[in-house]
Structure formats: structure tokens, C-alpha cells
Amino acid sequence: MDEKKTKLLAAQIRLETLRTIGALGFGHVPGSMDLADLMAVLYGEVMHYDPKNPRWEDRDWFVLSKGHAGPVAYATFGIMGFYPMEEAYTLNKPHTHFPSHTDRLLTPGVDLTTGSLGLGxxxxxxxxxxxxxxxxxxxxxxxxxxxEADEGQVWEALHFAYAHKLDNLTVFIDKNNYQLDGATADILDHGDIAKKVEGFGLYVQEIDGHDVGAIYQAIMNAQAKKGVPSCIVLDTIKGKGATFAEGTGAHSSQPSKEQWAEAIAASEKAYEALKNA
Ligand SMILES: Cc1ncc(C[n+]2csc(CCOP(=O)(O)OP(=O)(O)O)c2C)c(N)n1
Ligand SMILES: [Mg+2]
Incomplete structure (x- = not known):
């Protein structure tokens, strides 16, 4: 894996995620930004797909079960050439093909419709x-x-995946420790979620969700495991890379115009620094 190229792609995904949501002015910035490193590894290094033929029969599938993070997918797909990036800047506006939650009938690159948690x-x-x-x-x-893992159907799905030996499935759990109303530990504590998933029979790894090398290696380990589905628990920071959101635990953001400008400028700077490194 080309680590430098992947980190640069992750920085570009963060920047385009901010531009996409920034064009509307508010949205799910925190839960989108923390997935940029994963998206860079998946779409830059791992997945087989054809941006000119999104429904290619032999493609790998990507399902954003936490569908409210749609903008990070739209940023990734735009950068990878599924459509001109600017199209995504119509996010959630009338007649857009980019709803806040992913819809397979509206956006090239979206394989399954999500938004109702647990469904994906x-x-x-x-x-x-x-x-x-x-x-x-x-x-x-x-x-x-x-x-989202509070939803019972998440565990029914894992049960099914194990019983049917779906070793072509890798589930990522975005463990950012926050949900809509606050900390997951305060709302409905999972305890050790990795152990819990292991109890369902899956092959489980837990890694730093912002370390592109670790993400790549974990996916390779998962692919090598035959006969069982895999789960990779990503330890992430909700809002990673958004100046107004990182470290606040906030679920959605409606910053001022000045805060948007500051966040986008900081993200551009981070991207340029990596580009020139
Ligand atoms: C079935 C269902 N119930 C409630 C919601 C509203 N909702 C949207 S996001 C969210 C919190 C999700 O938290 P988490 O899965 O931890 O997302 P993240 O922290 O990654 O943003 C809730 C309750 C929903 N989309 N679907
Ligand atoms: Mg969360």
C-alpha cells in the first residue's frame, strides 16, 4: 500500500466532505469526517469498482449502514470519478441527487439505501x-x-453472517464513543464491543481507525480468513479534522460562516502540506 498517497487521499476526502456539507451550511460533519481514513484505504487501495459503470456486476460493495455519514461517501465517489465533485455540493437541496442519507436510486456509487439505523x-x-x-x-x-449497534437487527445480521459463513463480508464498527444524544457509555453501554462481536463467532480486530496502514493490514488479514465473516473495530475520533467539531462529541453541526471558512481553510492547509511533503 502507498501510505503517502492514501494519507493524501484521506485529507482530500476530509476537505471535500467539508465543502459538500459547507455548501448547505449544516449537517452530520462529525460522523462523516471520522471515516475519511477508512474511505481512502477502501477506495484508494482495496476495492474493485468502475466509476464509469457503478453497477458493474463484479464490483465490491460498500454499504454505509450509518447512512447519515453520506457526505463522506459523496466526497469519496466524486474524487474517484463517479461524477464531477461539484455535483455533490447540491447536498440536500431541492432536486439534488445527494440526499443527506445514502440512496441507491439517487447517487452513483451507492450500493444500498441506508439511513434507518440497523437496516444497512x-x-x-x-x-x-x-x-x-x-x-x-x-x-x-x-x-x-x-x-447504531444498539439496534437489535445489527446482532441478528451478525448471527446470520456467521451461520452462513459469509467470509466475503467485512463489517467495520466506527467506535467513536458518541451517538446522537451523548456518549455511548452513558446511553447504552456496550462494554467491550469487540469481545461481544467475537462472541457471535466473527474474526475480530480492533485498530486505530485513523492509521491508514493499520486499516489496510486489518483488511488484508480479514480477506485471508476463510469460512468466517470479519469485523474491524475502528477506534476513531468523532469530527476528526473539522476544527469546530473534533473532540466535542457533537453529532451534527451548524457552525457560523466564519467557523466554516476557518475549518475549510485548515483542511486545505492540511491537504496542501501533505501534497508538498
Ligand atoms: C432506526 C433509527 N433510529 C434513530 C435514528 C436517528 N439517528 C440518526 S444518527 C443517530 C445516532 C447514531 O450514532 P452512531 O451510530 O454512533 O453514529 P456516529 O457516532 O458514527 O455518527 C440516531 C439516533 C435513525 N437514523 N434510525
Ligand atoms: Mg458513534
Whole structure:
């Protein structure tokens, strides 16, 4: 894996995520920004896809079960050439193809519709099973939020994935320790979520979700594991790379014009610094 290139891509994804949500002025900045490193590894290094043919039959699938992070997917797809990046700056405006939550009928690159928490992983498991039935080699990558994991159907999906030996499925849990109303530990404590998933029979790894090298290695380990689905728990910082959100635990953001300008300028600077390094 080209670590320098991947870090640069992650910085570009963060910048375009901010520009996309910034064009509207408010939205799910924190839960989008913390996935930029994962998206850079997946779309820059790991996944097989064709931006000119998003429904290519042999593609790998990506399911953003925490669908409110749609903007980080739109930024990634725009950068990778699914559509001109500027199109995503119509986020959530009338007649847009970029709703705040991902919709497979509206946006090229979105494989399954999500937004109602718990739904995405259930359909991702179905996709992984379907791919097996069709005898294909494609893989399914699905991102679940740690708050989302309060939903019972997340655990039903894991149960099914284990029982059907879906080793073409990798589930990422974005463990940023916050959900809509506050800290996950205060709302409905999971305890050690990695151990919990392990108890369902999956092959589980827990890593720094902002370390692109570690993410890549964990995905390679997951791919090498035969007969069981995998889960990678990503330790992340909600809002990573957004000056007004990082470290606040906030779920959505409506910063002032000045705060937007400051955040985008800081993100541009971070991107340029990596580009010139
Ligand atoms: C079934 C369902 N219930 C409630 C919501 C409203 N909602 C949207 S995001 C969210 C919190 C999700 O927390 P988490 O999964 O930890 O997301 P992240 O921290 O990654 O943003 C809630 C309750 C929803 N989208 N779907
Ligand atoms: Mg969370």
C-alpha cells in the first residue's frame, strides 16, 4: 500500500466532505469526517469498482449502514470519478441527487439505501449471501456506528453472517464513543464491543481507525480468513479534522460562516502540506 498517497487521499476526502456539507451550511460533519481514513484505504487501495459503470456486476460493495455519514461517501465517489465533485455540493437541496442519507436510486456509487439505523448491515449481509449464491468473488464492506449497534437487527445480521459463513463480508464498527444524544457509555453501554462481536463467532480486530496502514493490514488479514465473516473495530475520533467539531462529541453541526471558512481553510492547509511533503 502507498501510505503517502492514501494519507493524501484521506485529507482530500476530509476537505471535500467539508465543502459538500459547507455548501448547505449544516449537517452530520462529525460522523462523516471520522471515516475519511477508512474511505481512502477502501477506495484508494482495496476495492474493485468502475466509476464509469457503478453497477458493474463484479464490483465490491460498500454499504454505509450509518447512512447519515453520506457526505463522506459523496466526497469519496466524486474524487474517484463517479461524477464531477461539484455535483455533490447540491447536498440536500431541492432536486439534488445527494440526499443527506445514502440512496441507491439517487447517487452513483451507492450500493444500498441506508439511513434507518440497523437496516444497512442487514441488507449488506443479504448482498454477501447473494454474491456467494451467484458464485462470485466480490466482497462486501459495511460500516456500522457504535450507537447504531444498539439496534437489535445489527446482532441478528451478525448471527446470520456467521451461520452462513459469509467470509466475503467485512463489517467495520466506527467506535467513536458518541451517538446522537451523548456518549455511548452513558446511553447504552456496550462494554467491550469487540469481545461481544467475537462472541457471535466473527474474526475480530480492533485498530486505530485513523492509521491508514493499520486499516489496510486489518483488511488484508480479514480477506485471508476463510469460512468466517470479519469485523474491524475502528477506534476513531468523532469530527476528526473539522476544527469546530473534533473532540466535542457533537453529532451534527451548524457552525457560523466564519467557523466554516476557518475549518475549510485548515483542511486545505492540511491537504496542501501533505501534497508538498
Ligand atoms: C432506526 C433509527 N433510529 C434513530 C435514528 C436517528 N439517528 C440518526 S444518527 C443517530 C445516532 C447514531 O450514532 P452512531 O451510530 O454512533 O453514529 P456516529 O457516532 O458514527 O455518527 C440516531 C439516533 C435513525 N437514523 N434510525
Ligand atoms: Mg458513534
Amino acid at each position: 448491515i442487514s441488507t449488506a449481509v443479504g448482498a454477501a449471501k447473494g454474491i456467494k449464491i451467484d458464485g462470485k468473488d466480490s466482497r462486501v464492506y459495511c460500516v456500522v456506528g457504535d450507537g
